[in-house]
Amino acid sequence: MVNLAHRISGRSTESRSWPRHLFLIVCVLVMIYPLLWMLGGSFKPNTDILSQLNPWPSSFHLSNYIDGWKSSTPGFTRYFVNSLIIAGLAVVGNVVACSMTAYAFARFQFRFRRILFGVMLVSIMLPAHALLIPQYFVYFKLGWVNTFLPLFVPKFLATDAFFIFLMVQFIRTLPRDLDESAEIDGCGPVRIFLSIIFPLLRPALITTAIFTFIWTYNDFLSQLIYLSYPGSQTVPVAMSGLVDSSGGAAYGQLLAMSVLSLVPTFVVFLVSQRHIVQGVATTGLR
């Protein structure tokens, strides 16, 4: 009897919730439409892409993928390798340097600590464009222009204040008792960092790694400014050339390469999805 009542009540809840589900499905379709348009467009000939709203291609052509991959010399294999090398090194740099800096700010008392922390926070608000020319000048004098060095070496010097702030906030939530226990066991600051703080920082480190990867992988301006030779180009720079205001318009190839360029970010997101949620929850990142 109770079961029957429960089933009837369940059914009535289901019947009441279908308009809500229908509404949500429509919302999802609206949100996913640009992605479907991009995916469908990548299989269409150039002349059909902008003249049709229907994302479904009338016939499937793989030529956009093949031609786009080889559209310029040396080709997208090299551009993907370049992008992944830069993004990978930036991740290592940020994870190592930002965690060490954050540890210093969160745990040590030193002269001008508050002022330095304030200066670091202010640097978050500085627009990147304001620093572009002075940075370029310095890197040129160092002979780093047209190398990957300006794109990842600064990460090893803890220049991403956002991630330092993120980790400082996280370390402050860790009980100091752990540090004190380690000290009693004879650990110095370096050992405490390596054996206690760094392992406990894992959610924040993963958040840092993921966001550094995505932001560096998608970065267009600095890669355009510092890399000049065709062999050193990266995916965003190469893709921007596929549709050009000076006349050429390979929209099909652009869409095909856009689909492929999403793969690394998508894989990173899939692999670390659980950790992103955990990291967001534990670091207060919004």
Place this chain on the structure above:
Amino acid sequence: MLTGCGIPVVSAASVSLRVTSYGDPVKLKIRGEAVAKFNHTHPKIQMSYEGYPSSNYFDKLATQFSGGNPPSVINMDPVHLQQYARSKALHPLEEYVGKTIQTSSFEHNLLAQGKDRNTLYGLPVGVSTYGVGYDKTLLDRLKIHVDPTWTYTDFANLMVHLHKAQGPKFYGTEDASGDWASFEVYLRAHGGMLYRDAKQLAFSVTELGDWWRYWEKMRKSGGCVPADVAAEYTYDDNSGGPVIKKLAAFEHIYTPNFAGGYQSLSKDTLRLTTPPLARAGSKHGAYQSPSSVMVMSQRNSAKDKSAVFIDWICNSPQSGAILRFISGPMASATALSGTKGSMSTAEAEVVRYTNLAPRNAIAPPPLAPAVDSQINSLFLRTSQDISFGHQKLAAAVKGFVKQANALLGG
């Protein structure tokens, strides 16, 4: 480690001569082939080639100049030439003319547009011409013939006719009311010009009022696309324009954007014709300009060698044979002689129009002032204010003239 991975980590400082260009991958690849050919035929001068997409090209160039690392030879559009020349970032080419650089094969009007204050800074590479593009397939179906002796009144009547013939969702043409270049073409057809001595506007409030009133009437009659449609695309953006989206039959097109851009995106056959005249028998306002020029940076350790390269790339049949029509027809007659062989239909149309347009044209204007791009943006904003009803036409005209003159320092 990176070198071991085959990744270039060589500093640009180790290369003495660098040439830089912009464009889509096809153009960049072809220009790279031209540079390789030069290096092969000139073993004593080795140019290192850097090609970038057009978007942010000038941001990169500005950073390189400011950071003390400009390329030796730069492919630049004429719009930026004056700005760089007056900031003494470019080296004049005058001392090489008649020696390393031969200018006799360039048409006088084209060469003049590579000059600032009568000093030659840029040698034209290709020719760009403003034209009125149209969907020939559609017009043939409607049995409409485009007559290049049309006036602005004929043009407006034809556009309204097209709107009525094709239904309420189809319009005759783009809304060119906010396009500074189309306004210039209109002014020139009526005997006017944009700037006087690059210091003040050379047109009256009446002329500007007439232009915006013309397009206001077009919008009301359905002759041109409505304001909301016009706001969705950028002028000269071959992807978003109303002809490609099949919302209109006419749109202005520059010749370098025709073959690789507009025509490649449309199944219909597109054609180019001259813009309307002020009255029957008068001249049209379109003119030829260099699609780009080759300039030399002031911070250049090997200026003589750079001059040899500039002359070769702009002025040799070997270069013409490689570059062909990627930026419109070659500007130099000598280089043009190298563009033999078969042409696509779209390329043939560009050549046909490039030869046709100057026949009934007026001489080109002097180089625009450095604030031209700011005035251009102001013009677009003001025209959109009118088309969306945010400003009354008369007030908008006065406001525009006042602000533009302030930008010009008048």
